[in-house]
Amino acid sequence: MKLFRKIYLQVFVGMLVLAVGLLAFSAWEVKRQGLEEARRYGTERVERNVREIREKNAEEKITVLESHVRDIVISSELQEYFGSMAVLWKNGEEIRNLSPYFLDWNLLEEMQKKSRLPETEILVEGPFMAGNRRLLIFYKKESGFGAGDEYSFAVFQDVTELYERTKKLILYGAGASGGLLLSIGFLLYRLLYRLFLPLEELKSGAADIAEGKYGGRIPVRRKDEIGDVTASFNCMAQKVEHHVEALREANEKQKQLLGSLAHEMKTPLTAIIGNADLLLTVRLKKEQEEKALSYILNESRRLSRLSEKMLELTGLYENGGMGAVMKEEGLNCLFQRLEASAAFRLKEKGVSLETTVRAEGLSEVMDADLMESLLLNLVDNACKASEPGGNILVSADERGIYVQDFGRGIPEAEIGRVTEAFYMVDKARGRSAGGCGLGLALCSQIARIHGAELLIESREREGTKVSVLWREERKEAGEQEKEFL
Secondary structure (H helix, E strand, C coil), X not given: CCHHHHHHHHHHHHHHHHHHHHHHHHHHHHHHHHHHHHHHHHHHHHHHHHHHHHHHHHHHCHHHCCHHHHHHHHHHHHHHHXXXXXXXXXXXXXXXXXXXXXXXXXXXXXXXXXXXXXXXXXXXXXXXXXCCEEEEEEEECCCCCCECECEEEEEEEECHHHHHHHHHHHHHHHHHHHHHHHHHHHHHHHHHHHHHHHHHHHHHHHHHHHCCCCCCCCCCCXXXXXXXXXXXXXXXXXXXXXXXXXXXXXXXXXXHHHHHHHHHHHHHHHHHHHHHHHHHHCCCCHHHHHHHHHHHHHHHHHHHHHHHHHHHHHHHHHHCCCCCCCEEEEHHHHHHHHHXXXXXXXXXXXXXXXXXXXXXXXXXEECHHHHHHHHHHHHHHHHHHCCCCCEEEEEECCCEEEEEECCCCCCHHHHHHCCCCCCCCCHHHHHHCCXXXXXXXXXXXXXXXXXXXXXXXXXXXXXXXXXXXXXXXXHHHHHHCCCCC
């Protein structure tokens, strides 16, 4: 059973129980108040009539009449004042019963004693069933008719009409409540159906995502909690779509990398195999042997560097930087480690390195190892582009980190492609310098992990400046970085 139907049934049953309870309470309260009013009115009527009979008997001095005549007079007065619903006793013996009902005087006496009412008070009992009628009994032991305390009487009051009215109230109330419940039930069903309709759409949307349809979105029709859930679902679907797209792109890039890697490895492997075969099959001079071995060694080293950078770049593509440990890192410390790591390469090339932090105590949140790898790659590229005796400047400020050389530079048409994996401006010179075209691709990915961006500016025969810009600074770089070299 669907959730909205369960809620509907529970609410409807709750409303039904509430309606029945209210109807029963209303009927009971109407009957109770009616009976109390009948008792009060009947008691006042009996007391008023007894008082009038007493006054009348005092004027007519019935006490001087003979006993049987007095009985007839009092019976007549009871009939006059109470009609045919009165019973008269004299010393416990019934002398006149004007009603169609029988009353046991002894039973009334016991009731009087149990109620602990004074004998002068009126006992009210009932209602009692008499045939198909309901009766209240008003009993007074000491009548006070002016003839001593030998007379007692009881008066019936028919309250059947009160019960009939209560029954009609229940019937009319049940009918009205039933019609009202049906109307409210229909409206409630429609309301709950419309209320839960977005949940059905969410279910359908989730099924689409499970089937790989990530582009669908659910319209937000409400400004309540369900609308918030729908908006959150759309946001989740969008992020899932972005993640899936990023995974597809990463997978595609890995395929391209593997294809490019195979292509790049073909040339040095062919040269290695050729020189090794030459050494094995041909007797060479010592100088030729050394040249062949040197070529094999250089190409093997290049393959080693290629595999290392390939593994690092592939790892970054796979995890998207999830393994990066971000923490506050002082740029002075970062530059000191950079100088130590690049010292051998700089000395080998005959190039000097100058580092500057333009603000004292400047630090940034980063993965220090990845950022050091980024800077090493940039410095290595700067070394390749510089002539012996050249200078490399590495500086930092609040906007980013900058690596600048004064070497041969990059043609303007090639700047947009240098961050592609295995792309080299001068392939022959790049290979002769030990390059493989992965350095800037690796730097670009590391910068992306840090929420930063590489900005490459270069002029041929003047040099290159690579800026690692982060936060909002990268939006302003195009306007503020006008001066170069």
